[in-house]
Amino acid sequence: MSSTTPPCKPLSRRERERQARREAIVAAAEEFVVETGYWEMSMDAVARRAELSKGALYLYFQNKDALCAEIAVRSMRDFIPALRAASDRETVGIAKIAQMLNTYAEWFDQHPHMFRFAISWNVPGQNLDPNSESFDEYRKSVGEITKLGLDATRIGQEDGSIRADLDPFLLNMQLWTSLLGVFMAHLGGDDFRKRVPFPIDMDAIVPFHIQQSLRAIAGPRAESIA
Amino acid sequence: MSSTTPPCKPLSRRERERQARREAIVAAAEEFVVETGYWEMSMDAVARRAELSKGALYLYFQNKDALCAEIAVRSMRDFIPALRAASDRETVGIAKIAQMLNTYAEWFDQHPHMFRFAISWNVPGQNLDPNSESFDEYRKSVGEITKLGLDATRIGQEDGSIRADLDPFLLNMQLWTSLLGVFMAHLGGDDFRKRVPFPIDMDAIVPFHIQQSLRAIAGPRAESIA
């Protein structure tokens, strides 16, 4: 086994290098997306930051959208373990949900760009290719995240910490999307404040929203067991 | 000639035509913004759709941002009366809030583009001139909307239909922004479904969210009086 592999090693090294380049490109793109959003990210700038030629980008990604899909994929890929850990930290259903929502919030605080990007990328009529490989992986990740939520919900509804009359799937979608809206506002920050003619404490809004979300789903035995 | 106004009619007609053109331009721009978002809307395309020359657009709007501001202003301007009527239909605080949230939802169903636009426009990176006239009107509208919410909240906290321990301002921001997130998902529609590997009934999510939002703010006397 040891000596048989050498012949394929050159190829494997090639492949490894190729992966490394891909990573480098995505990392560079991510940084831009972080700082300026989807539309300000230019392939030129990404290439320069990745220390590659513009043309080389197209050897690794079919086009700008494919590169962006990859960014989304990566953000998801890294997020799932954190979310799973959060759920695993607790045993009571609603507590699992609480942990997960807080993890969202923390993740958001640490990777605001990802949400910024997620939103700017989701909003307009992007012409994603739903048949691409990246998109498939992205969808798979979303599936896993959803599944984590569904599991926690089921547990909660069984242990009485979550109202049994709520459709688990709908509940999860609502928790996720409403939190995204609040994030968006938080993220908007200055821009948002410019639009609203009141002094707003945007930092308080996320915890407030989570508290309210939990309050709305709390089942009969939520307090006693938590 | 004596008391009849005919002499001033020619002037008025000019003005009316001018207004009509303005409307036509905004309508055309709106359609684009609806379909593709802020950044995809090109002045060229708007001009073509409004059956005007590119240059003519600039007779009515100083620049692209001013046109966009106008779109936002309009959506707000028409929305406020509806929201006020909704609030006035009820006397109990939480019922007022419920009516307002439902009005949001209905408005959203009828003018989905407005929310799509609001979101794409709120996404950072826009360099709006916060000193422009349109922007001022927009901000004023946001202020009025907020005020309607605050009034209802105060009434609710006084009549016991809304929990008294919630900060009214924070609450209103949270209700608004979280609903926006849910709308966004609903609006995403196909795009969203593409991303989530489950069959989703997106139409149910908005009422579900409203129900949960109300549940979270319900005060001790919410049920008895409502």
Add this chain to the structure above:
Amino acid sequence: MSSTTPPCKPLSRRERERQARREAIVAAAEEFVVETGYWEMSMDAVARRAELSKGALYLYFQNKDALCAEIAVRSMRDFIPALRAASDRETVGIAKIAQMLNTYAEWFDQHPHMFRFAISWNVPGQNLDPNSESFDEYRKSVGEITKLGLDATRIGQEDGSIRADLDPFLLNMQLWTSLLGVFMAHLGGDDFRKRVPFPIDMDAIVPFHIQQSLRAIAGPRAESIA
């Protein structure tokens, strides 16, 4: 004669009004040309300043160039009497020339825009219509100015204050054009200083140039009679 003119008075009043409008337009255009130069002068802005519609401009002037020609014409028209007075103040030839050069300089100090315009207008390949009425008048003015110079030169060469070996015509052209170059530099002011990496006293350059110009043409009896 007195009573016969009434019938044509309405027409004459019309004509006078028409002339007044023309004056107003040229005056407005002049102001712009003063402040910003030929290229920054927009017909729109001129119309607004003249309190007329853009279209009306074209009732008085065939196009932008025709309007500019008129500006040049006016500047000349007003300049000629001043120049003639300058010449008449002296009797000795070289003194006449000196007076005229100084008048140029004063005129330039008081109407820098005219020279600024003259230069910006003369430099590029303007497509003037050399057959237009304005242009004819302009040419006529230039002719008169030239004639004033030639007369003074002739007198100077006869009274010995100006070297007799100089071609009068060439001399006049040289005096005029070289002064224009010096004016241009003076006028450039800040822009010029930016280009030259030395501290320059631009105000002294015009009198210095005149002094040198006179020195170069002084004839044998220049000192004794002046």
Add this chain to the structure above:
Amino acid sequence: MSSTTPPCKPLSRRERERQARREAIVAAAEEFVVETGYWEMSMDAVARRAELSKGALYLYFQNKDALCAEIAVRSMRDFIPALRAASDRETVGIAKIAQMLNTYAEWFDQHPHMFRFAISWNVPGQNLDPNSESFDEYRKSVGEITKLGLDATRIGQEDGSIRADLDPFLLNMQLWTSLLGVFMAHLGGDDFRKRVPFPIDMDAIVPFHIQQSLRAIAGPRAESIA
């Protein structure tokens, strides 16, 4: 392969090609500037003449101003050695100045566009970036030219061929700018003739001006040593 440089040739060829393209662009731009002046030169037209796409221009020059700065820089760069050689051909101060003025004239005959451009570019209203690299080089060139003139003047004032009572710096500025004005007229050629209602021998004006300029600065010993 060992000591021969071929391996580095490909790189060098790239660089050479790049330089060649730059030259081609500047040449194309120059032609336009010659014919029509700064403002009429459009990037579009330059691109077409250089047989490149409009976008390609921006690979070589940051913007229109940078391209124009380059034109100015080039004209200066090539001019300085010629001017220095002219000065070095003589030892007596005024003779140096004479040589330099004649060199100006020759240079002008051979590169009339350069002066046309210099003038149109010097005319106010340009928003050049005085901090750009090109501009710096341009300014440096102007500095060198000025220095050549100052040196010659100093020598002339020491050897008595140039009047000692003239401020060297002022003198140089005046010589330069007045010559520019005369050039301008010469350059105007047809346009100028159109304006002046006399037959003019414009070709004679430049030597005439130089003769007069020298006459005006001649010191007590100018004739005896020259």
Add this chain to the structure above:
DNA sequence: AATGAATGAGAGTTCATTCAT
């Protein structure tokens, strides 16, 4: 005679994408 809305060509500039090397 006067208006001013409308035009349309053209300005400078950007950028995703391609392709000869």
Add this chain to the structure above:
DNA sequence: TATGAATGAACTCTCATTCAT
């Protein structure tokens, strides 16, 4: 595999000029 020069269509915005009223 990698380059980077080149493209070309798109962008926002301007303005002299025209023309229905």
